Amino acid sequence: MRxxxxxxxxxxxxxxxxxxxxALTDYFLKADDADKVWTIAILSHRRPPRPVNTTLLRTxxxxxxxxxxxxxxxxxxxxxxxxxxxxxxxxxxxxxxxxSLTDFLQEMxxxxxxxxxxxxxxxxxxxxxxxYYERFVFTKLITGGFRIGVxxxxxxxxxxxxxxxxxxxxAYKLMGNWDPNKITFQQLVxxxxxxxxxxxxxxxxxxxxxxxxxxxxxxxxxxSAEHKWDGIRSQVILRNNxxxxxxxxxxxxxxxxxxxxxxxxxxxxxxxxxxxxxxxxKGVIGTFNDLQTRIGRKNVTAxxxxxxxxxxxxxxxxxxxxxxxxxxxxIERRQYLEKLFKNVTEQSKSKVTEQNQNVIPLHLSxxxxxxxxxELALERDRSREMHSEGLMLKRKDxxxxxxxxxxxxxxxxxxxxxxxAVLTYAMRGHGRRSNLFTDYTFALWKDNExxxxxxxxxxxxxxxxxxxxxxxxxxxxxxxxxxxxxxVRSVTPHHVFEIAFEGIALSKRHKSGIATRxxxxxxxxxxxxxxEANTLDDLKNLIP
Amino acid sequence: xxxPLLQFTSNGIYCExxxxxLDPWKPVDHAIISHGHADHSRYGHKKYITHxxxxxxxxxxxxxxxxxxxxxxxxxxxxxxxxSLHPAGHIIGSSQIRVENKGEVWVFTGDYxxxxxxxxxxxxxxxxxxxxxxxxxxxxxxxxxxQAEVLENINNWWAENRAECKTSILFGYSLGxxxxxxxxxxxxxxxxxxxxxxxxxxxxxxxxxDFPKTTLITRDTKKEQLLGNIVLAPPSAHGSTWIRKxxxxxxxxxxxWMTFRGARRRRAIDKGFVLSDHCxxxxxxxxxxxxxxxxxxxxxxxTDIFSKYLREQGYDARTEATQYGEEETxxxxxxxxxxxx
Numbered sequence: 001m002r003x004x005x006x007x008x009x010x011x012x013x014x015x016x017x018x019x020x021x022x023a024l025t026d027y028f029l030k031a032d033d034a035d036k037v038w039t040i041a042i043l044s045h046r047r048p049p050r051p052v053n054t055t056l057l058r059t060x061x062x063x064x065x066x067x068x069x070x071x072x073x074x075x076x077x078x079x080x081x082x083x084x085x086x087x088x089x090x091x092x093x094x095x096x097x098x099x100s101l102t103d104f105l106q107e108m109x110x111x112x113x114x115x116x117x118x119x120x121x122x123x124x125x126x127x128x129x130x131x132y133y134e135r136f137v138f139t140k141l142i143t144g145g146f147r148i149g150v151x152x153x154x155x156x157x158x159x160x161x162x163x164x165x166x167x168x169x170x171a172y173k174l175m176g177n178w179d180p181n182k183i184t185f186q187q188l189v190x191x192x193x194x195x196x197x198x199x200x201x202x203x204x205x206x207x208x209x210x211x212x213x214x215x216x217x218x219x220x221x222x223x224s225a226e227h228k229w230d231g232i233r234s235q236v237i238l239r240n241n242x243x244x245x246x247x248x249x250x251x252x253x254x255x256x257x258x259x260x261x262x263x264x265x266x267x268x269x270x271x272x273x274x275x276x277x278x279x280x281x282k283g284v285i286g287t288f289n290d291l292q293t294r295i296g297r298k299n300v301t302a303x304x305x306x307x308x309x310x311x312x313x314x315x316x317x318x319x320x321x322x323x324x325x326x327x328x329x330x331i332e333r334r335q336y337l338e339k340l341f342k343n344v345t346e347q348s349k350s351k352v353t354e355q356n357q358n359v360i361p362l363h364l365s366x367x368x369x370x371x372x373x374x375e376l377a378l379e380r381d382r383s384r385e386m387h388s389e390g391l392m393l394k395r396k397d398x399x400x401x402x403x404x405x406x407x408x409x410x411x412x413x414x415x416x417x418x419x420x421a422v423l424t425y426a427m428r429g430h431g432r433r434s435n436l437f438t439d440y441t442f443a444l445w446k447d448n449e450x451x452x453x454x455x456x457x458x459x460x461x462x463x464x465x466x467x468x469x470x471x472x473x474x475x476x477x478x479x480x481x482x483x484x485x486x487x488v489r490s491v492t493p494h495h496v497f498e499i500a501f502e503g504i505a506l507s508k509r510h511k512s513g514i515a516t517r518x519x520x521x522x523x524x525x526x527x528x529x530x531x532e533a534n535t536l537d538d539l540k541n542l543i544p
Numbered sequence: 545x546x547x548p549l550l551q552f553t554s555n556g557i558y559c560e561x562x563x564x565x566l567d568p569w570k571p572v573d574h575a576i577i578s579h580g581h582a583d584h585s586r587y588g589h590k591k592y593i594t595h596x597x598x599x600x601x602x603x604x605x606x607x608x609x610x611x612x613x614x615x616x617x618x619x620x621x622x623x624x625x626x627x628s629l630h631p632a633g634h635i636i637g638s639s640q641i642r643v644e645n646k647g648e649v650w651v652f653t654g655d656y657x658x659x660x661x662x663x664x665x666x667x668x669x670x671x672x673x674x675x676x677x678x679x680x681x682x683x684x685x686x687x688x689x690x691q692a693e694v695l696e697n698i699n700n701w702w703a704e705n706r707a708e709c710k711t712s713i714l715f716g717y718s719l720g721x722x723x724x725x726x727x728x729x730x731x732x733x734x735x736x737x738x739x740x741x742x743x744x745x746x747x748x749x750x751x752x753x754d755f756p757k758t759t760l761i762t763r764d765t766k767k768e769q770l771l772g773n774i775v776l777a778p779p780s781a782h783g784s785t786w787i788r789k790x791x792x793x794x795x796x797x798x799x800x801w802m803t804f805r806g807a808r809r810r811r812a813i814d815k816g817f818v819l820s821d822h823c824x825x826x827x828x829x830x831x832x833x834x835x836x837x838x839x840x841x842x843x844x845x846x847t848d849i850f851s852k853y854l855r856e857q858g859y860d861a862r863t864e865a866t867q868y869g870e871e872e873t874x875x876x877x878x879x880x881x882x883x884x885x
Contacts, residue, residue, distance in 0.1 A: 012805060015812050067684050068856065074849045075685045080806055088685035088803065434806030
């Protein structure tokens with residue numbers, strides 16, 4: 001635990017990538033194999049299930065700290081991190097533990113099944129003796145999620161340095177479902193093992209946004225264009241008569257989208273498709289808001305399946321006849337994909353019986369070829385009517401790369417929609433924004449029944465301002481609070497912000513009746529007073 | 545109904561009987577000043593009374609002013625009201641202000657800390673009926689480590705950076721924190737360089753405290769001279785071109801706010817040392833108890849939370865809005881300019 005806590009401390013106390021990679025590499029070189037596996041698991045968000053719920057953690061921590069629960073809660077809102085709050089309020093201790101990281105995690109796994117009394121005793125025992133930093137790390141292991149600016153990519157790079165194994169190969173090995181409690185470092189990292197690969201996706205290739213002029217990309221003949229679909233990026237894998245659906249967050253989501261079961265037996269084994277899961281209500285591409293009703297539902301009801309069915313919009317193929325074809329050129333891979341699509345469509349036609357019930361939910365993302373950048377720009381202007389969020393540009397002769405790499409794939413999104421809104425509520429942020437009011441709610445004008453103007457909240461946003469602007473606004477909020485509702489404060493309507501968002505749709509879940517996609521602050525409109533902000537009707541007029 | 549001995553007005557804390565303000569934030573005729581930080585000692589009063597160790601500080605900051613210096617515990621009477629100054633331990637020359645009239649005693653802390661830092665006269669609890677206290681760090685999350693341990697860590701950090709041939713840049717407020725750090729930096733490790741704001745203030749205080757030698761960084765200072773040495777700079781210098789010229793360097797901040805991991809990361813500082821000139825949570829609770837006061841008024845910091853807790857503990861506690869605390873807030877960290885260089 002000491003070494004792991006030291007590693008976390010080093011990672012947490014530097015902003016320099018090179019220092020982080022070096023600290024991780026050193027750790028991977030000297031740590032025990034089991035600890036290495038757990039460290040990889042933790043830094044790739046594969047922590048064991050939480051053994052103690054946070055309500056109990058809060059209650060017990062405030063008891064041990066001898067403070068009332070409300071005071072603990074207030075402290076938590078200000079500190080912005082539960083494990084950190086617990087480590088801070090509990091009386092100081094100075095011991096360092098000789099137990100390994102693996103020992104602790106196994107204790108925590110065993111703890112899940114124990115009684116509350118045993119859980120409390122276990123926490124008290126460790127909280128009372130561990131020094132501040134180990135107490136923090138210990139509690140973090142229970143609450144989960146180390147957000148310390150170490151991406152999986154960075155961790156993989158360090159592991160590659162320590163093991164001398166190629167970084168892309170490692171990225172592939174670390175993907176998918178593996179249980180840190182059952183797998184050894186040998187099996188996970190060092191060994192080649194074919195059967196493990198059955199469910200494994202490939203690392204996604206991610207595009208960068210175009211900066212500057214699109215024509216800077218050079219000769220348009222070298223580029224293939226597609227619409228950029230706004231759904232869930234995913235890989236659909238068919239191997240050994242089994243289906244696996246992976247989201248970009250490396251989450252296995254097969255069960256959430258039962259529609260794709262129809263691929264089995266239609267798409268040949270040894271196929272991996274890269275594409276976008278899109279909502280398809282009433283036979284047309286829906287909004288991301290439609291898809292929201294499917295995300296996060298584990299049990300998909302028949303009614304929901306009928307109301308918001310999904311399709312896979314396929315744009316690339318990574319494995320064909322059991323072979324990894326990522327090294328082939330984009331246009332070559334597309335030939336395989338189109339061939340596959342043709343076969344599937346033919347089979348689909350022959351299977352259609354009653355009411356299109358058996359249509360295979362596979363669509364092809366069409367590639368487009370333009371002769372001038374101006375022509376391409378005109379197509380981009382059609383994005384909203386095509387239900388896309390812009391265009392994707394892919395270099396025709398490029399292989400499928402790993403991760404976010406500049407050069408071959410670019411996204412050229414449509415300009416966001418914008419509206420001027422009034423800041424009405426604020427909440428403190430988390431992590432590096434702890435103790436700072438950075439999460440805001442915005443409102444627009446609406447005429448109420450008496451014909452008076454009132455502000456109606458329509459969106460929350462917490463990004464888009466500079467650190468200096470956040471600090472200024474934070475100081476203003478602290479002085480202009482009207483009321484407190486737990487961690488939330490209402491503030492005097494005074495500041496106007498230009499809010500940008502990607503999409504807009506009617507919604508029953510929102511007070512304003514409208515849902516916006518990815519709202520963020522584009523500009524602080526210091527030049528406008530609140531009466532110059534937009535109305536809810538202005539917002540409604542933006543709905544296509 | 546007779547009005548209270550001290551009232552919170554739009555100009556500041558006011559004693560109506562004596563016609564005197566304590567740390568007023570608007571220009572008044574007669575002001576008693578707790579200490580030299582800008583949010584407590586402002587421009588434009590006709591007459592200032594403060595501890596004599598604070599006199600050179602506010603003269604340096606405010607220029608030509610009409611100021612009288614007093615001793616610790618020296619009683620001075622204005623319109624039959626008895627006033628005296630008592631050490632607050634916050635920075636050099638910082639006082640609590642004791643006000644007594646017809647057997648009733650009020651104490652205003654200004655800012656204070658309970659730990660003896662070795663350069664400010666140590667805090668003494670004063671018995672009173674009403675205690676007006678700051679609570680900048682009035683949350684149970686704030687518990688300070690003894691100064692000796694923190695300063696040892698700072699010196700070790702400096703020595704490590706020197707071993708790597710890097711310049712150490714340590715941020716602290718130019719009045720108070722900078723001198724407290726300076727006093728304990730280990731000159732066996734290397735030389736101490738200063739930013740103009742800190743150098744000027746330190747020169748003002750040299751007659752009062754024995755500080756190690758410092759060298760002001762000027763246009764002619766070569767960055768090679770700084771390697772392995774330490775630079776004391778105000779927080780506002782972070783990210784400035786003045787700093788960027790010093791590569792290779794490592795930055796650290798010494799502040800109570802460094803308790804929060806997020807606070808350090810947000811400012812992109814390499815290292816945070818938790819060292820404050822205010823009371824921590826136990827310090828606040830102990831000093832309140834030691835005053836024996838039945839009424840507590842919280843002026844700045846986490847006032848709502850802290851006073852609610854005090855009420856639960858059986859005190860008659862409330863909050864009053866003041867304009868103190870600017871010096872310590874995050875906003876001040878960013879907005880305080882280097883104009884005084």
